[in-house]
Amino acid sequence: MTGMLRWLLEHGEIDGAAVSVSDPERPALPMPKLVTTVDELLASSGSWYTYCANNLALADAERLGCERVAFVGVPCQITPVRKMQLVDESYLVNGRKKEKHIERQTKFLKGFGARVALNIGLLCTEVFTYEGLMVEKIQDEMGIPLQDIKKFNVKGKVLIYKHDGSLVEMKLKAAQEYARPECHHCGDFSAELADISCGGVGAMDWTITILRTARGEELFNRMVAEGLFEVRPIEEFENSMKVLLRLTNKQHLRVPIPPGQDASRVRAV
Ligand SMILES: Cc1cc2nc3c(=O)[nH]c(=O)nc-3n(C[C@H](O)[C@H](O)[C@H](O)COP(=O)(O)OP(=O)(O)OC[C@H]3O[C@@H](n4cnc5c(N)ncnc54)[C@H](O)[C@@H]3O)c2cc1C
Ligand code: SF4
Known part of the structure; x- marks a missing residue:
């Protein structure tokens, strides 16, 4: 994944990335960081399995003047970013509000999501x-x-x-x-709202990569065309595909059924 981020940075597709880096003060503790150089990016590779609030790094995008940031996060972090990006601000236009107020409120609603050019999700069962x-x-x-x-x-x-x-x-x-108790109720294993999702799912030395949006697919195909990495079809990773589908399904079933409702309200049953 870090190879992808590096390519994006070097090709001007992004001007920063919200990632996790090792805290210099506390060993083996990840902390959120908005990185803007290749060196910083390379230092952010690797996965820490304790929770790290990468969303907080997006606050630095404005401060550092970054307009097109890649956001890396676990599924529960990708969802709020995507929701900010997709918020429908049209209800603000009611014929009475001044243009400058609409502009300010739109900025508030879209929040940091407006600066995210690509969402890269990490598959996640628990932290x-x-x-x-x-x-x-x-x-x-x-x-x-x-x-x-x-x-x-x-x-x-x-x-x-x-x-x-x-x-x-x-x-x-x-x-x-x-494990964090919150994770036991989390229904999104594979970062379903990301542009690109990455995980291990049993594959040693390979990153299983899911292209979810046209933007994600277009960028990934350009990287492959330039020979950035070796790509193999998922059919060669039969076991990983099985694990991916099994865990996606199992995790959907973790979403609690609201009291007095039947399961069909929250699940495909
Ligand atoms: C908390 C967590 C749980 C995971 N659970 C699973 C799982 O259950 N099944 C599965 O198949 N894969 C899981 N993954 C994904 C897997 O471990 C790898 O991160 C993924 O395959 C990408 O590997 P890579 O070598 O290509 O990425 P790298 O090039 O090493 O990049 C990893 C990216 O993740 C960021 N990162 C590191 N730690 C965290 C963190 N704690 N929170 C947010 N971002 C972080 C890094 O800054 C970096 O940008 C999990 C990852 C994390 C971080
Ligand atoms: S299991 Fe869900 S709630 Fe827990 S860290 Fe992963 S995405 Fe977030």
């Missing part, structure tokens, strides 16, 4: 709390100093890569004790 997983489990119980951790991956189990090159594995079930 873990920093205090729980990182501090309580990994640091205190497993005895791994957090500054020793280089990166993470989740492939049926949690893989902790250390700076010294060693790898520590943890059962996914052990990490799941520290």
Whole structure:
């Protein structure tokens, strides 16, 4: 994904990206950042599985004068950005309001969404709390100093890569004790409102990429035409496709049914 962002930046398609970077003050804690250079972008690659409010980085777009930003986020972060972009401001025009008030209120309604040129979603089942997983489990119980951790991956189990090159594995079930409770009600696994969604879904060394909008498809096809990365059809990743569909369906079923309503109100049953 970072390769895509770099291409977008170098080709002038974006002038910044809202991503997560490692907090210099607290090891292995991601923090939101609006990056505007290739170096900053490269430093933001890798996935942290604790929650990071990337939406907050969009506040810096205006301050830094960025007009076309790529927004990277988990599905619950993509949805509000897309809602801001799609807000219908036509109701503001009622024949009585002055033009300048309509303009100001439209800006308020569209918010930071107006500066987002591309939404890139990350597939997501759940995220873990920093205090729980990182501090309580990994640091205190497993005895791994957090500054020793280089990166993470989740492939049926949690893989902790250390700076010294060693790898520590943890059962996914052990990490799941520290999942944020909100995630258990989240129905969007695959960032359905993104332009492009990316995830692992069981594929080692490949990013499974879903092109969701004409804009996402057009940009991706240009990257492929320039030989930016190797592309394989999803048919070659039969297992990943199965996992993607299974988790998408399973996650839709997590949305609670409102009291007194039947399931068909919130689910395809
Ligand atoms: C919290 C989280 C949960 C995920 N859950 C799943 C899952 O259940 N199943 C699955 O298949 N894939 C999941 N993914 C996606 C997967 O881990 C990879 O991020 C994805 O495949 C892209 O990999 P890459 O090497 O191409 O991306 P990279 O080039 O490494 O880019 C990753 C991007 O994600 C940003 N990022 C890192 N941490 C966070 C964070 N905590 N919140 C928001 N943005 C972040 C980085 O800044 C970077 O821009 C999850 C990712 C995250 C961050
Ligand atoms: S599971 Fe849903 S609520 Fe939890 S972080 Fe992922 S997208 Fe957000």
